[in-house]
Amino acid sequence: MAFIPHTAADVAAMLAAIGVARIEDLFAEIPPELRVKSLAGVPEALNEMEIGRLMSARARADGIALSFLGAGAYEHHIPAAVWAITTRGEFYSAYTPYQAEASQGTLQLIYEFQSMIAGLTGMEVANASMYDGASATAEAALMAVRANRKSRSARILVPQTLHPHYRQVAVTTASNQGLKFEELPYGTHDGITAADALARYEGQDVTALVIQQPNFFGRLEEVDALTDWAHARGILVIAVVNPTSLALLKPPGEWGARGADIAVGEGQPLGVPLSSGGPYFGFMTTRMEYVRQMPGRIVGRTVDSTGREGFTLTLQAREQHIRRARATSNICTNQGLLMTAATVYLSLLGPQGLMRTAAAAHARTRELVTALTRVAGVRAAFAAPCFHEAVLQLDRPVAPVLEALAVRGILGGLDLAGYYPELGHALLVCATETKTSADIERYRSVLTEAMQSVRAA
């Protein structure tokens, strides 16, 4: 009965009250020729036990592999408390806190989230979440066009070291509004944005520069120099950052002399399971001066009619339900529940725990690179330091090697052939605090076999 609690007596009484004979009569306004004849294509109902069995079987079929994949989604330990709290009905089954007095839980939590994200990024204000890191990056580009009043070009410089999917999402999202994304090349020897690539933009009207730190290869960009270069030319800086890394790396708010103008990123590492890619959440921060250009919901602290502290949605005049066609974005539903998880996660980790997590991830990745480059035919693609992720170069095609690893239960990383053909047989690998030395050793030894099973190029 589709979670419908009506008894036959209820239905009879309700129809009588309405004054119709049958439920069917309530649909009299719908032209009969439009009525659905059949819903073939939707199978018969399963009860909870049956769907449970089906889902368990499908989950078991997918299994759990030993994974060294990163590339924008990271396996971290998620404390049990995070989802025990997050799935509480009062968070899980509430909606956007339009009725502030009956939603102080969600509202205060968003305020705390905004505070933590601002603290982490070193920025002044944060919103209550975007869809994911990629869409937040796209929205940041749109926001920069609004915020940078001096620029009229809507040209956005995007390094090729930005996650390729983020670049694609930015184009899909913003090109209809006339934004132009121009790609900045990187050095194939060092994997970071080439400083001389900037030279050709001297004197031109550019709206914003995007910088990802660490970049897609796990390499560290020269964020201070890039930021100062942009600011000196009236170009806004959009930082794309991994939140875990910020426990150790300079936050965007401190890049260069003035700090980035907008900082966004993928929130998934903060307590959100990998889940085949979602739901995750994007975070977005900026300077106070740009807050009215920011999309998304924002919570403010205020007082009630008796002077008691309370929280409420604020600056709603930016949003679609008030400003409609002139809103900063069309976003309405965001990723609230994931933001909830992140807020609990950050509370449990705190500055020290997050630092340890970042440090462990970095140390594990170094250990991984050291181990794997001991395998014949494998070397590090870039000499310089990486953070948390690294590119390896193989002497033979990556795809068959990954397949050979997969049949042995190891997901060995991401084949970069489709994304960066210029890098040759390149493989992006990642290890976080969840990997032990034994795991790494297992990868090394299985890789040794796998390499042998694939002919060198």
Next chain:
Amino acid sequence: MAFIPHTAADVAAMLAAIGVARIEDLFAEIPPELRVKSLAGVPEALNEMEIGRLMSARARADGIALSFLGAGAYEHHIPAAVWAITTRGEFYSAYTPYQAEASQGTLQLIYEFQSMIAGLTGMEVANASMYDGASATAEAALMAVRANRKSRSARILVPQTLHPHYRQVAVTTASNQGLKFEELPYGTHDGITAADALARYEGQDVTALVIQQPNFFGRLEEVDALTDWAHARGILVIAVVNPTSLALLKPPGEWGARGADIAVGEGQPLGVPLSSGGPYFGFMTTRMEYVRQMPGRIVGRTVDSTGREGFTLTLQAREQHIRRARATSNICTNQGLLMTAATVYLSLLGPQGLMRTAAAAHARTRELVTALTRVAGVRAAFAAPCFHEAVLQLDRPVAPVLEALAVRGILGGLDLAGYYPELGHALLVCATETKTSADIERYRSVLTEAMQSVRAA
């Protein structure tokens, strides 16, 4: 740090306030020679991620088999809502509702539980749970001795068809108080308590008669006749019942002309996972006239100082914390959380859902018996109807057959050889609503092979 939130500054301030230099000084009253030197035997700490990995590996090692085991613990579908509610911190981390005003949630829930259990058993009152079905049975025997003022013998008649472990627990629990358990034989042809076995107790002082329905073999006892026989002789009747079965079978409150005097049972089938045997909960009910002899907590509905309805622990004068050596039992902590789960479960199932569950379990068991007795060398042990569980007889030893099944991922049932040698190669099997026809067919076909791999006796 063992979930200890103290900062160094906290500790310093606290020690200063107390007026000691070191925490160690707080233990000055303990004779030094008694102090622990080392705790070798307790390993080094694991963090949450590490213990999670260890437990996941151990769980995976145990796996999930296709099980046809019953014998006092039954696999039923547990609606997702049951444990989503039960593990809410407000239920999970509260204790016995001694402060009624701050525990109305637990108290009202217990009242609802008592009502449901009374409804199910057809008895007048229920308590807030005992440890498990076996210990509830033992406590019922002790209670019967208190309640049956006319009897001085403390003799309890216990059919051999009562779960063997229940009989053992009763002996362990009650024999120190001088209770004598005398076993009533059953008919090996029909698997129920032999009516003529009662004859030899005519005219003797007997305190109580225990009746399990359905009995350990899944067979249905002649509860009306047994009850009336006992009552006619001043013997109290203790019913031991499977709560699921009560949706279809006559409740103990209606047995014979007057109904059973005490009814107990294992609550596990009501939303409690199998969990290798616990935590489960025992339920216990009786007539109002014996309520002051009942062990365990009881909640009553009352009013507060403003006349508003509320709930509170009542009849505490029966309990150890008030009556001490003269309490009805030493029970203090009970199985509250499992009772919580059962209350949610019964609310979701209701009379109709529970009836369907019982009917499906019965139908599946019949289907199972029909399928398995088609295998050469397998026959039903008793011709007469069973409920929800049945005894098969094989033409060869059961243990090696079960082993052969287990390696193929099937837990085929319980070998009765150790419990009832007189039944020969007997196997107790069970199927509930969780088993599909495909599961049963799989068992049948694997059993066919397994039988062939074991030599006939």
Next chain:
Amino acid sequence: MTAREKVIFEYSRAGRGALDQWPAPVAAAALGDLPAGLRRQRPPLLPEVGELEAVRHFTRLSQLNFSIDTHFYPLGSCTMKYNPKACNQYAMLPEFLARHPLAPESQGQGVLACLYELQEMLQAVSGMEGVALSPMAGAHGEFAGVAMIRAYHRARGDLKRNEIIVPEAAHGTNPATATMCGCVVREIPVTGSGDIDLEALKAVVGPQTAGIMLTNPSTLGVFERSIAAVARIVHEAGGLLYYDGANLNAILGMVRPGDMGFDVIHMNLHKTFSTPHGGGGPGAGAVGVGARLLPFLPVPVVGKAGERYRWLTEADLPQSIGRLSAFMGNTGVLLRAYIYMRMLGREGMRQVGEYATLNANYLLKCLQDAGFDAAYPQRRASHEFIVTLKRQARELNVTAMDFAKRLLDYGFHAPTTYFPLLVPECLLIEPTETETKDTLDAFVAAMVRIQGEAEHEPSRVTSAPHTMPVRRLDDVRAARQLDLTWKPTAQP
């Protein structure tokens, strides 16, 4: 008496922490390769609390919320129906949670099978030819839809079509989406009986028309009776029809947007298909398209080849509008919707439509009988309906907002207020099919009592709520004296 719940930073003490959650520290040397100039100098301002402090704090915070699990929540246009616990439990099986988005298809046939079948079911209930699941909310689906409309015209060389027609009652995301897609919005009025003004529509269509965005049933809570005419007018003018399917609840199993002539639709799985609203999200805004727009679907989509499922990408869909999210959108949300839809089954789909409509019409009738004014008294309610309190505002000086706040005191979440904007002092009420008649009756009783209070003791209503953790909040101050992040010295 009980103090307010502090901001978590106020519990923080230097050096405190949930240590059991942290990995072991690594030697400083392991970080030695990180250039000093790129390292953080001061630790971030995050709370330092133990696990108990965090759990206690957030548990207490949660209790300050109304939610479906605790209260009737008739928030119009939001479909706050029950979120079955099974959907959460089975979507969170460890294997589903652990799967990396870039894991090979061979290690994901289970989840891909679910997504593929979800596409099929959504296609069946919407009457469309193809479905893509990656949009992460309704507005995101709208974006995908309008972007496909633009791509369609562009692919045909029809480059001047940049106007999107929107009825004035439309949800704010519709015009906002049109702008996001670089279109110009043309608003058209609705008639007094809630249908689109066809003459106004005819006047506005033309060679510049990219399409029209419609909700049907509209946000006025009524079925657009002239839909066939609308479709004809727009199609004849060369435009496409976009169906805002945020709220399919009332027509589920009854009418299919595809059959009404729509070219593209988004469906809010977090409404009709009961994935949780989560205090603001996540959602999922799957898009369905007719034949003309099939080539433009966003990637990735799940395809099937023989018995294997695989991702379709730009290689398969070269005209795709592209990628909308870093990976595959909100997979976990999609699994919840999948589980829900499988539990409903074919028959359940229709029942949802029937009973959502029954509940709305019953509630409307009871409120009318109790003296409240329907905005469209001559119309049937769909999944929702509008009550206007303009009489009360005029006669008693008690507004829709006052009623809304007072309802909280009676244990009901307020309906949507002041939307759609064209009905004065409106309450948009959507009971959903998962509520009992008893709950609806209790809601009516509360409304009647509030009406009585408004007549006899209006200050009780205008100063409501009285029993919430806070009284009415000062929104003006919130916007003027922005306090958006906690600072060590910040005091409100």
Next chain:
Amino acid sequence: MTAREKVIFEYSRAGRGALDQWPAPVAAAALGDLPAGLRRQRPPLLPEVGELEAVRHFTRLSQLNFSIDTHFYPLGSCTMKYNPKACNQYAMLPEFLARHPLAPESQGQGVLACLYELQEMLQAVSGMEGVALSPMAGAHGEFAGVAMIRAYHRARGDLKRNEIIVPEAAHGTNPATATMCGCVVREIPVTGSGDIDLEALKAVVGPQTAGIMLTNPSTLGVFERSIAAVARIVHEAGGLLYYDGANLNAILGMVRPGDMGFDVIHMNLHKTFSTPHGGGGPGAGAVGVGARLLPFLPVPVVGKAGERYRWLTEADLPQSIGRLSAFMGNTGVLLRAYIYMRMLGREGMRQVGEYATLNANYLLKCLQDAGFDAAYPQRRASHEFIVTLKRQARELNVTAMDFAKRLLDYGFHAPTTYFPLLVPECLLIEPTETETKDTLDAFVAAMVRIQGEAEHEPSRVTSAPHTMPVRRLDDVRAARQLDLTWKPTAQP
């Protein structure tokens, strides 16, 4: 304003139900074999509600509770410490939940390994020679312990030993257990400083002494300093020493009952080892024994042979007191304790003892400084301590119960009241190590404010609580007009 939460039966409507939870109906024929005379005639009185009604009802009920996750809960003798969420999550892995108790050992090496290691760890912290895990609560462990003492004497042919000595401050389960085991209870007094009166003990021991049951630290919250003398006196008289280890928190890693001379102990895993109290249970009351009682341990116990774990039964332990539960006791609780202990590790055990003691002594000192009277002012607190309000009761007519009820208004669960019985107007306060100094300070502040109220406005205290879902309840009426089950017509 908000109505009371109804009893669930009041939501019930004939024919309503959570249908998705139910198996498909089976044909009536499938039940045809059940004799009509053994069938139920009328369906049982159970509520008929949908899933939403049930979830909403129980969620609301839960919010009426105080709990560790929401409030400081310093209930003396109960060790209401934080229950880590990880313990629950990992104990509830699907495989652990699905395992049948009679499944073969081959399909249970994982869980058996945990239980075996738990036995070993409990042995290590208690200083005993063997441990059995099957008792399902503290009182059940006591029962097992005293039953072993009896079996021991009986096995030696020493049949007249049927007296159990118990100090007057003992927990009620101690004398009740002695009775359950068919023994006679002999109470002995404690001295003014909280130690056992050794002279009284000497007077009571004799050839009829089966043993003594002691808690150390005692329920007076102090360490029994003469424990060595007690052990000597009882042992010399031929009795055995039973250690009620319900509350090991303050001595964990500090002293071991085995080293103090005890022969048998039970340990409340739901206290010291943080398994949840669950609104009344479940617990787990593992028993540890010295060499003399090893043969008598209850079955089953987990043994290890080579690398395989297996159940030891009567065949291995022919002198066992027997079986205490249908299967293996509260396995799921044992897994939680195992996880907790592994997370604590060796060092963590000692820290628990240290910080539990620190918190108790700090709180005691602060309360004393604030003018409250300690029951044993000259003694150190252990994990808990007693404040007596007899002065307040005499001078202000405000009792310990009044303070307790008023504390609820201040957001604190009350301490244990009126136990132990021998201290008048007592509050037994156990803060546990998992609470912060800030929380303890806030508790003291509340006590000080209540004291102020008691002096200046005593009716606020004596009529407390004021902010709970109900005011003080009429217990007398509850016991006189028994209303123990809901009936269709019942009204309170």
